[in-house]
Structure formats: structure tokens, C-alpha cells
Amino acid sequence: MEATAGGGCGSGPPLLLSEGEQQCYSELFARCAGAAGGGPGSGPPEAARAAPGAATAAAGPVADLFRASQLPAETLHQITELCGAKRVGYFGPTQFYVALKLIAAAQSGLPVRIESIKCELPLPRFMMLKTDAEIRFGNPAELHGTKVQIPYLITEKSTFKRMDDEEKQQETQSPAMSPLASPPSSPPHYQRVPLSHGYSKLRSSTEQMHPAPYEARQSLVQPEGPSSGGPGPKPPRHQASLIRSFSVERELQDHSNYPDEPWRITEEQREYYVNQFRSLQPDPSSFISGSVAKNFFTKSKLSIPELSYIWELSDADCDGALTLPEFCAAFHLIVARKNGYPLPEGLPPTLQPEYLQAAFPKPKWECTLFDSYSESMPANQQPRDLNRMELSVKDMADFPAPTQDVTGDDKQALTSATDEALPKDISEDSATPKDPNSLKARPRSRSYSSTSIEEAMKRGEDPPTPPPRPQKTHSRASSLDLNKVFQPSVPASKSGLLPPPPALPPRPCPSQSEPASEAELHSQLNRATSQAAESSPTKKDIPYSQPPSKPIRRKFRPENQATESQEPSNTVGGPASVATVKPHPAVQKQSSKQKKAIQTAIRKNKEANAVLARLNSELQQQLKEVHQERIALENQLEQLRPVTVL
Amino acid sequence: MVHTSLDVVDEKISAMGKALVDQRELYLGLLYPTEDYKVYGYVTNSKVKFVMVVDSSNTALRDNEIRSMFRKLHNSYTDVMCNPFYNPGDRIQSRAFDSMVTSMMVQVC
Numbered sequence: 236m237e238a239t240a241g242g243g244c245g246s247g248p249p250l251l252l253s254e255g256e257q258q259c260y261s262e263l264f265a266r267c268a269g270a271a272g273g274g275p276g277s278g279p280p281e282a283a284r285a286a287p288g289a290a291t292a293a294a295g296p297v298a299d300l301f302r303a304s305q306l307p308a309e310t311l312h313q314i315t316e317l318c319g320a321k322r323v324g325y326f327g328p329t330q331f332y333v334a335l336k337l338i339a340a341a342q343s344g345l346p347v348r349i350e351s352i353k354c355e356l357p358l359p360r361f362m363m364l365k366t367d368a369e370i371r372f373g374n375p376a377e378l379h380g381t382k383v384q385i386p387y388l389i390t391e392k393s394t395f396k397r398m399d400d401e402e403k404q405q406e407t408q409s410p411a412m413s414p415l416a417s418p419p420s421s422p423p424h425y426q427r428v429p430l431s432h433g434y435s436k437l438r439s440s441t442e443q444m445h446p447a448p449y450e451a452r453q454s455l456v457q458p459e460g461p462s463s464g465g466p467g468p469k470p471p472r473h474q475a476s477l478i479r480s481f482s483v484e485r486e487l488q489d490h491s492n493y494p495d496e497p498w499r500i501t502e503e504q505r506e507y508y509v510n511q512f513r514s515l516q517p518d519p520s521s522f523i524s525g526s527v528a529k530n531f532f533t534k535s536k537l538s539i540p541e542l543s544y545i546w547e548l549s550d551a552d553c554d555g556a557l558t559l560p561e562f563c564a565a566f567h568l569i570v571a572r573k574n575g576y577p578l579p580e581g582l583p584p585t586l587q588p589e590y591l592q593a594a595f596p597k598p599k600w601e602c603t604l605f606d607s608y609s610e611s612m613p614a615n616q617q618p619r620d621l622n623r624m625e626l627s628v629k630d631m632a633d634f635p636a637p638t639q640d641v642t643g644d645d646k647q648a649l650t651s652a653t654d655e656a657l658p659k660d661i662s663e664d665s666a667t668p669k670d671p672n673s674l675k676a677r678p679r680s681r682s683y684s685s686t687s688i689e690e691a692m693k694r695g696e697d698p699p700t701p702p703p704r705p706q707k708t709h710s711r712a713s714s715l716d717l718n719k720v721f722q723p724s725v726p727a728s729k730s731g732l733l734p735p736p737p738a739l740p741p742r743p744c745p746s747q748s749e750p751a752s753e754a755e756l757h758s759q760l761n762r763a764t765s766q767a768a769e770s771s772p773t774k775k776d777i778p779y780s781q782p783p784s785k786p787i788r789r790k791f792r793p794e795n796q797a798t799e800s801q802e803p804s805n806t807v808g809g810p811a812s813v814a815t816v817k818p819h820p821a822v823q824k825q826s827s828k829q830k831k832a833i834q835t836a837i838r839k840n841k842e843a844n845a846v847l848a849r850l851n852s853e854l855q856q857q858l859k860e861v862h863q864e865r866i867a868l869e870n871q872l873e874q875l876r877p878v879t880v881l
Numbered sequence: 882m883v884h885t886s887l888d889v890v891d892e893k894i895s896a897m898g899k900a901l902v903d904q905r906e907l908y909l910g911l912l913y914p915t916e917d918y919k920v921y922g923y924v925t926n927s928k929v930k931f932v933m934v935v936d937s938s939n940t941a942l943r944d945n946e947i948r949s950m951f952r953k954l955h956n957s958y959t960d961v962m963c964n965p966f967y968n969p970g971d972r973i974q975s976r977a978f979d980s981m982v983t984s985m986m987v988q989v990c
Binding site for chain 1: 959960961962963964965966967974975976977
């Protein structure tokens with residue numbers, strides 16, 4: 236294709252595009268322009284316009300596309316500058332085509348120069364993970380096939396998003412408009428595209444099978460469900476897919492009140508975050524200090540640079556403290572990161588504090604809703620959530636700029652979508668698909684948040700925690716012991732755990748005392764006095780060991796809980812299923828069945844003992860480290876003091 | 882080169898006198914105008930020093946510009962400090978900070 240020189244000038248005087256190139260480029264451009272919705276509002280027929288004269292491709296999709304070309308960042312910067320986008324401030328057709336040509340040049344190994352565009356080059360290749368278009372473009376022959384795919388996905392997202400915004404009937408009316416007429420949906424839907432693309436790549440290669448792109452995508456969409464609302468195909472081309480997408484979207488909408496956006500916090504997630512916030516800071520309207528938040532987020536086991544980056548993103552006012560929306564955003568980013576999503580370059584619009592505050596004005600109200608929802612959220616949502624989460628996150632990662640660009644519009648639309656979605660969800664009974672994101676997030680983040688979930692749930696902050704939650708946690712608890720130890724003690728824990736927290740000092744984390752007490756108890760396992768001992772050592776331990784122990788405490792909370800649940804239940808005379816050593820002698824006189832139960836309990840207790848012993852040693856270690864830090868700091872202080880005399 | 886600049890900064894700090902801690906001039910001005918480059922110093926209230934080395938061929942840089950650059954640098958630095966995960970003394974990896982610095986440098990060039 237490229238051999239034929241001199242196709243019509245794409246849009247720039249110095250640019251000579253071959254026919255194939257022109258076709259590809261215009262397609263890409265249209266996609267970028269349409270996906271971003273930042274085009275000149277050309278609307279659905281933008282696809283029909285081969286070379287939109289006044290169209291501009293928004294930076295987001297373009298950046299995405301460029302990144303998909305797998306060129307190094309400097310090269311992309313060079314290309315961007317060369318093509319003139321920086322000069323004019325936007326990616327017009329000329330700039331876009333020049334950029335594409337330069338990308339092709341760079342991929343062919345030619346230096347990135349203006350002269351390169353004069354050569355005949357192969358089409359630029361873009362990695363499939365990014366967008367359909369990219370895949371397409373890598374394979375011009377399958378252009379048509381992929382074409383369908385890309386619009387399909389794109390419209391999916393947009394239409395899906397629109398599902399949230401409007402009633403289904405409206406969707407039918409507005410699908411054509413969705414890709415372009417709704418800027419808010421474009422970022423998410425654009426995000427979706429790469430995500431679903433990437434995700435589908437992960438899950439099945441069908442997505443990338445050009446031969447049957449449409450069908451593949453269709454099937455891909457359907458299993459993914461949440462990931463893409465449905466193909467709102469570029470109107471001119473994808474009426475069929477549109478219809479199909481509608482059905483899918485409808486389905487999806489029933490299930491979720493939000494488009495599959497990885498960066499949108501679902502109600503369940505929100506509730507969870509709020510609970511965690513409350514555990515750190517009882518007053519929901521005030522801040523969490525930096526150190527407290529640091530300790531808390533450190534438990535997530537993310538690397539410090541990543542946490543630092545997340546903080547940077549979420550602390551919008553850079554005050555060193557997190558308000559509730561900031562905290563939710565940070566938590567959400569952490570959860571997403573733990574689930575494998577790359578971090579965005581900018582705070583997504585749905586995570587902006589203003590948006591979060593507007594979208595979730597009443598945590599209390601949400602809680603009740605969420606409880607009912609969470610109960611109806613079965614594990615079957617998880618795969619779909621995974622898809623959506625993956626997709627959207629991936630999209631987000633590649634799509635930082637556009638999201639920010641359309642933040643304003645997005646926020647409003649999202650807010651309205653949220654508000655509408657929430658009531659709609661309430662009316663809908665299908666709680667299962669309702670929260671793909673949160674579901675996805677939850678199971679994925681088990682290793683970190685599961686324990687916290689359990690803690691938050693069991694700690695009495697939310698005594699009527701829906702049962703499914705602990706179940707799900709168990710299924711994916713990072714520690715197998717936890718499962719074994721915890722499940723039998725779940726009923727016991729609920730009753731047994733509630734009493735201990737009130738007895739503890741009024742710290743935000745009542746459970747903190749328990750790990751400390753656990754350590755103590757470890758030595759005096761299954762003693763009736765253990766509970767009393769818990770309180771006192773707890774109080775002592777809390778002052779100085781709290782900061783370092785907090786992460787560990789929380790981490791080991793489930794273990795502690797498990798152990799504790801056994802102990803308190805034993806001491807409290809909880810369920811007979813868990814018997815302590817104390818009654819052991821008495822058991823001998825009882826039936827052998829009880830003996831076996833007791834022996835099982837003993838075994839479990841021993842395991843818990845081992846865990847506690849380990850915990851104890853680790854806590855001691857942390858304590859030493861903290862002491863050393865303190866000494867070092869004091870030394871520094873001393874050193875600095877004379878200097879401050881100046 | 883930078884180390885000699887640091888020495889000069891220290892010298893200026895110590896030369897400020899004993900009790901002038903409050904409204905001390907943070908901007909230390911041109912430190913060492915030789916050797917084909919100019920070094921500008923800036924000290925924060927917490928003794929964090931910013932040293933800016935500028936090529937002498939760039940004569941368009943005015944003192945005010947340098948001051949404003951230092952101010953922006955200081956603001957970005959405090960934003961970075963707000964991050965509880967940032968340990969003072971670590972290499973700053975904040976993207977916002979880097980982008981600010983880069984934009985500043987681009988402006989000048």
C-alpha cells in the first residue's frame with residue numbers, strides 16, 4: 236500500500252500519504268477524535284469523514300495510541316513536537332498524520348525528522364494491548380475487521396456509560412451520539428477500549444483475531460459484561476453492533492450503576508473506604524494525618540515510591556492530610572494498583588475530591604444501600620469485575636491526559652450518572668452485577684484489604700456485616716491459615732470480638748490492642764485471664780508500639796482475630812465448637828466426638844500460637860527499629876540545634 | 882563545582898549574624914560568577930538549600946526570574962514534602978515536581 240505514492244494529501248501540505256496510509260491515518264484520526272469526543276462535535280458521522288478538516292484528536296486517545304506504538308517516550312515527545320501539535324496546541328489532522336508518519340519512521344528505525352515523512356514508510360505499528368486501532372494498524376489488511384472492533388469497543392464504552400446516565404430507552408436513541416456527543420463518556424469509554432482490548436488479549440485472543448473481529452468482540456464483550464457497556468459502534472458503521480451493545484449494556488446496566496470504569500468508586504467500595512476512614516479517624520469530616528495514613532497504606536504492601544505517587548495523586552490540596560474523598564481516592568488507587576492496574580498519570584475525574592464529595596454526599600445512606608447490595612453481590616461478579624477493572628484501569632493508565640481534559644464535563648456527567656444510577660440501582664434488585672468494579676476490586680485485593688475488611692466488619696464498626704463478605708474474604712484470603720482458622724470461628728468471632736473492642740482504649744483501631752494482647756496471650760494461651768491481660772498490656776503497648784505495630788496489627792488481625800476469637804470465645808464461653816484447653820480435662824469425660832472437636836481446636840490453637848509467636852517477634856523487631864529511628868532523629872535534632880542559632 | 886557553591890552558601894548563612902532568623906533573605910543571590918556559569922543559591926527556613934547553576938551564556942536571565950524560579954521550586958518542594966511517604970533526603974520522584982522543574986528549565990532555555 237505504501238508503495239503507491241502520492242495519495243491525496245492527508246491534511247498537510249508537506250505530507251504525502253499513500254492511499255493505504257491515508258486510509259489508516261484517517262481512520263485512526265477519526266477514532267481518536269471520536270473516542271475523545273473532543274473533536275469538533277462532528278458527531279456520529281465522524282467516522283464517515285475520512286479527513287475531517289477541522290477535527291482535532293484529543294490528546295488522550297492520541298497519547299494512548301502513541302504509547303501503543305511502543306516507542307520510547309523521548310521519541311514520542313520528539314514526534315509530538317515535530318508534528319506541530321505542541322505549536323498549535325492540539326492534534327489537528329495535519330499534526331496527527333505527521334505524527335503517525337513519524338511513528339512509522341521511528342518504528343522503521345529511521346531518525347525522527349521532518350524529512351522522514353517524505354519517505355514511503357510502512358504503516359505505523361501499534362501494540363494490540365492498547366487499542367483496537369492499534370492492532371488494526373499493525374495489520375492493514377485486516378483494517379476492516381478491526382475497524383468494526385474498535386468502534387465496537389469505543390461505542391461500547393460510551394454507550395455503556397450512557398446507560399448509567401440515561402434510561403435504556405434513551406440509550407437506544409442516543410447510541411449514535413454517545414461516542415461523540417458525550418465527552419464524559421469518552422474518556423471512560425476510551426479507557427475502556429484499551430482496557431477491554433488489553434483484557435481481552437489477556438483472556439482470550441479472540442479479540443485480536445481479525446477474521447471475525449465483530450463476533451469476537453461481541454463474544455468478548457458479553458463475557459466481559461461489565462468491562463464494556465456494550466458496543467456503541469460508530470454510528471455510521473455499527474448499527475448492528477449498536478443494537479447488540481445495547482442489549483449487553485442493558486444487561487450491564489442492570490447489574491451495575493456505573494460504566495465500567497476502573498477509577499469509579501462503587502458504592503460498596505465507597506462504603507468500605509468510609510469504614511476504613513472511620514477506623515482511622517472517627518470524624519468523617521476531618522482529616523487523616525499523613526503519618527496515620529502512611530502507616531495504613533503501608534500495610535497494603537505497595538512499594539514506597541508507588542505509595543508516594545498515589546499520595547501525590549490523591550492529596551489534591553497538598554496539605555499532608557487526607558480528607559474523606561481524598562482518602563477514598565487514595566484507597567481506590569491502592570486497590571487498583573494491587574489488582575494490577577497501572578497507576579494513572581493524573582487523578583482521574585471520578586476520583587477527584589469534588590466529584591467524590593458530590594457523588595457520595597451521604598455515607599450513611601450509602602451504607603444501608605450497600606449492605607443490601609453487598610449481600611446480593613455474589614462471587615460471580617468477580618470475573619466480570621475483573622474484566623472491567625482491568626480494562627478500565629489499563630485504559631486509565633494510558634489515558635491520563637484526556638481524563639483530565641474532560642474532567643469538568645466528565646465530572647458533571649458522572650455525577651449525574653452517579654446520582655441517577657444510585658436511585659436506579661436501588662430500584663433494581665439485581666445487586667449481583669451491580670458492582671462489578673467493587674467486586675472485582677474486592678476479590679483482587681484480598682491479600683490486603685480482605686483482612687481489613689474482616690477487621691472492619693468484625694470489629695464492631697459494622698456488626699451487621701453481610702455474611703457474604705467474610706465468605707469472599709475467606710475464599711481469597713492471603714493466608715490459608717486464616718481460612719481454616721477463621722471459618723469455624725466466624726460465628727464465634729462475631730460474638731467474641733465484639734466484647735473485646737469496647738474494653739480497649741478508645742483508639743481508632745480498637746483491634747490494635749488485640750495484636751499486642753495476642754502476643755501476650757501467646758504465652759498464656761487459653762487462659763481465662765487472657766482477656767484481662769489483653770486489656771492491660773494492650774494499653775501499655777499501644778502508646779509506643781502502636782505506630783509500628785499498626786500495620787502489623789492490621790495485617791495479622793485476621794490471625795489475631797482467629798486466635799482471639801477462639802480465646803475470647805473460650806473464655807467468654809462462646810460456642811461450644813471451640814473449646815479451650817481449660818475445659819479439656821473436663822472433656823475427657825465427655826463423648827469422643829467432643830474430644831475430637833477439642834483436639835481439632837487445640838491444633839488450631841497451636842497454629843494460632845505459632846502465628847502469634849511470629850507476630851510477636853516481628854513486633855519486637857519493629858519496636859527495635861523504631862527505637863533506633865528515634866535515636867537517630869534525636870541525634871539529628873541535636874546536630875541541627877546549633878545551626879538554628881543562626 | 883556544586884560543592885564549592887555549597888560552601889559559599891554556608892558561608893553566607895553563617896555570615897548572616899546571630900539573631901536574624903525571622904525574615905532573613907532566602908534568596909542568596911549570585912554566588913559565584915565565574916567559570917562559565919553562575920550559581921544561585923536559595924535557602925529555605927528548614928535549611929534546605931536550592932542551588933541553581935546557570936550557563937553564563939544565557940544572559941537573558943534576570944534576577945527576578947531567578948527569584949521566581951526559586952519560589953516555584955520552593956513551593957513544589959513543600960508539596961513533595963507533604964507526602965508522608967517521602968523521606969527527607971531521598972531522591973525526589975514526584976512527577977509533578979519533575980514536570981514543574983522541567984517546564985521551568987524549558988522556559989529559560
